[in-house]
Amino acid sequence: MxxxxxxxxxxxxxxxxxxxxxxxxxNVQQTLSPQGCRMSWMSPSYILQTDFNSSWTTLAGRYSLWLYREVGWEPTELHLRQPVLFIPGNAGSSHQVRSIASSAVRQYYKSPRVLSPEFQAETLKPVDTFAVEFNEDLSAFHGPTMDAQIRYTADAVSFILSHYPVGTKIVILGHSMGGIVATSLLPSDQIAAIITMSTPHTLPPARLDARMDALYARIRRVLALDSTPILSLCGGATDIMIPSETCVLPPAKESVFRRTVFTSALEGAWTGIGHREMVWCHQVRWRVARAMLELQGLETSAARGNVLDQWLRDGTRLPALNLSTARVRFSREEYNIAEASRPLVLVKLDEPSLHLLPLTVSDHLTILVSRGRIAQIGPQDAVSLEVKVLSCQNIDNAGGVECGAVTPGAVRLIPSPVSGREFPVPKEGSAESEGTVFFEVAGSSLSGGWIAIQVEPVGKQGGWVVAQIGPEDTRQDMSTTGVAAGRSTVNLRPDAMKTTVFFPNLPQGALFVYRVVPHYSVAYKETMFPPLLAQRSGLWEIHYFPLIPYQQRKILLHSHSSGPFVDSETIGGLQFDIISSGSGPSSISLKLAWWPTLGRWASRxxxxxxxxxxxxxxxxxxxxxxxxxxxxxxxxxxxxxxxxxxxxxxxxxxxxxxxxxxxxxxxxxxxxxxxxxxxxxxxxxxxxxxxxxxxxxxxxxxxxxxxxxxxxxxxxxxxxxxxxxxxxxxxxxxxxxxxxxxxxxxxxxxxxxxxxxxxxxxxxxxxxxxxxxxxxxxxxxxxxxxxxxxxxxxxxxxxxxxxxxxxxxxxxxxxxxxxxxxxxxxxxxxxxxxxxxxxxxxxxxxxxxxxxxxxxxxxxxxxxxxxxxxxxxxxxxxxxxxxxxxxxxxxxxxxxxxxxxxxxxxxxxxxxxxxxxxxxx
Incomplete structure (x- = not known):
């Protein structure tokens, strides 16, 4: 009994x-990384490629090839300049190409068959977007089905390129398992670049077939040697169809372009994106479409990689900088000397100005710019300021000073959450004109005793600049048991524009979720830039969380830097930055969030x-x-x-x-x-x-x-x-x-x-x-x-x-x-x-x-x-x-x-x- x-x-x-x-x-999808995507609209039509028959491929009776055309906007004939091929994934459809293809057409044309002004002076032409139709085959479960799709796609590439001038290369877009089909086509001198979306590159999502493991092993060997530029877009925790730690591309030689971009870090998106939503989310699709347009006519892999970096930036690395080595002299009448004891705040900027701040080796410079650009980084639209940061020598006897260009330690576009609104905004997200440029540089990397901030208005007023110089603010907490059993509290400097908090003994990865709660010693007041927590993990991933008090959404730190059967890219430890315009929290408390952690365990x-x-x-x-x-x-x-x-x-x-x-x-x-x-x-x-x-x-x-x-x-x-x-x-x-x-x-x-x-x-x-x-x-x-x-x-x-x-x-x-x-x-x-x-x-x-x-x-x-x-x-x-x-x-x-x-x-x-x-x- x-x-x-x-x-x-x-x-x-x-x-x-x-x-x-x-x-x-x-519960994880809604609470851990909420989605903020704008719906995309189009007028689609699909033209069956009947000439792609059994004379080209033995699988003509099983699959089909289609050409996308935006009804009323472009002719049905081929443009014959840049072909693009979309490959759907597991149970996917060729019709999923419509959002990206439509965006490419509507960016090139201002109105039906009328070119946009930005393309009139260029030699670029519209792209021809093809898509293979696999009849919603369940390819993730079956190696032979993947082999059939790879064979058909290789034949489709040869068929498409037969209509173009000799030497033309094709751009491949792959969604989900379609990205595996795309990388399986390598090595190939017919492919210009590959963009994958929500593709599990590291591990097969269903490990029920030894042939899938063999296919993945072959792809890893090829990618280690091939030089084709590849960029992988990952949706993060919002993607519940695949573990996003498997979306990271395998390592390659430094000279080869390989990028893994999480949409939570993608400049202008800053949101997790679901598996199916990846192909229609406007914040992503217009950038992918623009990259498709810009890739045409480029001869080298390095040039194609630069285009992918330009339009699909995540801020984890510096952009390609064309810094002048020439030094410029400014007279005493051309600059102002700012006080180093408090932040430099510039608003209502309607004329050029130059501001000098004294700098020592131990100092750290942090700058925030709204509606402006620094080092060519800024919002896509509505830019009103051009800001340059210069390193200057000591002021001479006449009051003049010589300055030269500065190589930043980091520069990226970060979100600007609005008090009282959720972030990201549900069903809307961010617009192309939103975002604030974050710029930082350490004094130890500069030569000279002054740092100059040059501001030049270039459009409508409305932008602002905030800069602070001083010792770098880093807080380290060695606690572990307190985080697991209760919480650990770290005191902060509220007036610091950037504070780094590091927990070296805490594990991070796909199996751990932590909750952060900000605390304010005084009543919170609205500022130009509300406090923002930026969690960076691994080489590719950044998550942003507003630290506005009394917000309903919990701040849940998570990462995909490692996971089950996926090697870690970092040594360990949990690290994040708190960025503000000088009115941050006085302390934060951190604890292990057990409920979402259990949800992460269950999904893996x-x-x-x-x-x-x-x-x-x-x-x-x-x-x-x-x-x-x-x-x-x-x-x-x-x-x-x-x-x-x-x-x-x-x-x-x-x-x-x-x-x-x-x-x-x-x-x-x-x-x-x-x-x-x-x-x-x-x-x-x-x-x-x-x-x-x-x-x-x-x-x-x-x-x-x-x-x-x-x-x-x-x-x-x-x-x-x-x-x-x-x-x-x-x-x-x-x-x-x-x-x-x-x-x-x-x-x-x-x-x-x-x-x-x-x-x-x-x-x-x-x-x-x-x-x-x-x-x-x-x-x-x-x-x-x-x-x-x-x-x-x-x-x-x-x-x-x-x-x-x-x-x-x-x-x-x-x-x-x-x-x-x-x-x-x-x-x-x-x-x-x-x-x-x-x-x-x-x-x-x-x-x-x-x-x-x-x-x-x-x-x-x-x-x-x-x-x-x-x-x-x-x-x-x-x-x-x-x-x-x-x-x-x-x-x-x-x-x-x-x-x-x-x-x-x-x-x-x-x-x-x-x-x-x-x-x-």
Whole structure:
């Protein structure tokens, strides 16, 4: 009775944990990185490229190629200057190209067929935007489907370029898995540049196919050597379809252009963007479209990289600066000397001015410019100021001073949140004219005793400049336990324009979320630039959070600098800057945000739950076979096996997985976190959830079997006889031939499950009332209480249910390919070849085992072969459990391979001899 209570308690805890993880995961998108995107509008039309037929590609009957045209704005004929090809992703459509293609047309034309003024003096022409149509194939789950798309796209590139002058190169846009198709085309001298959007470059999103891993490995080798410019746009935490830490491009040589740009840092966007929204979000699409226009006619990869950097900047690196080496002399009448004791504030700037500030080696200069540019960085529209920062020598006797250009330490466009409004503004976000330029430089990098700020009005009034010079303000907090259990408070200097806060001992990455709360010692007053928190992590990622008091939205710091099975780009520690115009908070408090942290765990380890469940079922089978081999007539029901597991195995496994969590294993093993102590509770929690799900699945199977058991009474159940039946001799070769020629082996596995389900339904469970004590194969007593010795029919029933439980938990690994196959047949027709899944040995052991049990029973499965003198074949189930635990999360397909090997060994050593003896008896 107490054992049943333990099983029930674990099941309840499991479901509570599962529900909590689910609720936390769906809450992450709205709270962690809210989306602020403006909808885009267009008048689309699509022209089918009928000439791209079977003479060009063998896949013409399966896929198609389309040319986009904006109705009323441009002619239907090709412009014959710059072709662009859009590749959709998993379950994507060629129509997703319409937002970006429309923006390219409407930027080039001011009105229908009337050029915009900025393009009239240039030699640029409109682009021709093509798109491939993959009929919404589920490419993320299936390597051969990806191979088919790659072959078709390569043929499409050759077809498109055949219409253009020799030497023309194509620009590739890839969304989601379309980005993987794009990079798979390399190396190629036909591709000018590649822009990917929400593409998982580091890891395949569904790790159910070894061929996907092989494809990713090949791409990594090619990208390490290829020089084609590639830029990857990532949506961050708002993208719930892929983990955004996998969106980062693999490293390459410094001379090769590779950029990963998170939209939370993208200048002019500053928002997380969902997976599907990436192709239509206006703040992104117009920049991608402008880059497409500007890429035409460029001869070198470096020039193309500069264009991508110009229109898709994130501020993580300095722009290409054309600084003059000449020094300029200013007389005393041309400049003002500002006080260094307080910030320089310039407003109502209607005429040129020059301001000098004294500088020492220990000083740090910070400048904020509204509606202006510094070093060519500024808003796209409505610029009213041009600001230059100069380094000056000491003032001479005549009052004159010589100044030269300054190389900044950092310069980027940052958002300007408005008090009383959410940031980013829902369904609106930021406009092209918004943003404030942030500029900083350290005194140690300057020569001379003065810094000059030169301001020149170039448009309408409305801009302002704020500058501060002084020692760099850095705060460091070494606390760790306080952040996890409670909160840690850091005091700040409210009048500092920039303060850096660093927690060196706190881990950051995709599995941690921290909450920041600002505190003000005096009542908050409106300022020119409200306090803004800028969190930078890794090499590419920046997040911005307003620190305006009393705002409803929580400030949740998160990062994608590392994640499960993704190597970290940083040494460690949590760091952020607080930027303001001199009225920041007096202190901030930081604590671990447990609820969104759990949501991040759930979104990255849901496959681990299934793998751990397979490990639990495998251990149940090992214990079941241990009893069956030790006392052939005895067995346990699934309920009894679960009771024994909870009592004896579960405590040991919880302790073992906890210890394993602290071990610095290689990145590809276990949970992929290299022994991070903060994540030690993760594995035991997942195990408890998996155990509860196994118990529940056993109950569900019993409920499903009950009505069929009522339909098939005992009198209709045929007697068992060992040996191959006439049906076996006919059906197994036919099924194997069908798998080899037509159907994927996953269909045969589903058939195995269905046949064995019916076998279980037709089995009986009638124990004989004899008492016996159970012992293991080595003589160890496994149950001290006497219990009824089962009849052979009960042994068969219990064995069948245990095997059915294993087959059921293996279904999620093989079932996605079935969905891909059915969808391919529905969209492309019955004659479409479905390559790559016809290896009969993947399913042959299950076919033989299920067939043998259906007509011969299970007694032969417990007879040891003479080759099993030292190690029994039941140890294969422990092998499955080990593979599911150590490799399952990263390489889920290996779990099915391990199960096939374990069942194959048992078939070889126990079923095959039974067949042989029956034939030659």
């Amino acid at each position: 107490r054992a049943n209570a333990v099983v029930s308690l674990v099941s309840v805890v499991s479901f509570a944990g599962l529900l909590g993880f689910y609720l936390a995961a769906i 380890y849901f496959t681990t739950v299934a793998c751990f469940a397979i490990a639990v079922v495998s251990i149940l089978l090992y214990d079941f076979w241990t009893i069956g081999e030790g006392t052939p007539a005895s067995s346990r029901s699934v309920a009894q096996s679960l009771q024994y597991f909870h009592r004896r195995r579960l405590p040991c496994l919880l302790i073992g997985l906890s210890l394993l969590s602290f071990m610095p294993l290689p990145l590809e093993y276990f949970l992929g976190n290299t022994g991070e102590p903060w994540l030690a509770p993760l594995a035991p929690i997942i195990l408890l959830i998996s155990v509860g799900l196994v118990s529940t699945s056993a109950l569900v199977l019993s409920v499903l079997l009950w009505p069929i058991q009522r339909i098939y009474p005992r009198s209709q159940i045929k007697s068992k006889k060992e040996g191959p039946s006439r049906g076996t001799i006919i059906s197994l070769p036919l099924i194997s031939l069908a798998v080899f020629l037509f159907i994927p082996w996953q269909v045969a596995f589903l058939g195995c499950w269905a046949v064995h389900f019916m076998t279980c339904a037709c089995s009986t469970n009638a124990p004989t009332p004899r008492l016996v004590e159970l012992h293991s194969a080595d003589g160890e007593e496994m149950r001290t209480t006497a219990h009824p010795l089962p009849a052979p029919s009960t042994l068969e029933y219990n064995c069948n249910i245990h095997i059915l439980l294993l087959l059921t938990w293996l279904l999620p690994i093989s079932a996605p390919v079935l969905v891909v196959w059915v969808r391919t047949l529905a969209t492309a027709g019955l004659t479409t070849p479905f390559d790559g899944d016809h290896f009969v040995l993947n399913v042959a052991p299950f076919l033989i085992l299920v067939d043998f049990i259906s007509h011969s029973g299970v007694e032969a499965l417990f007879r040891k072969h003479r080759f099993e003198g030292i190690i029994s074949s039941r140890w294969g189930f422990l092998f499955v459990a080990a593979v599911a635990t150590i490799y399952g999360t990263r390489k889920t397909y290996m779990v099915f391979d391990a199960a096939t090997a374990a069942i194959g060994l048992m078939v070889l050593l126990r079923v095959a001899p039974a067949y042989w003896n029956a034939v030659y008896r």
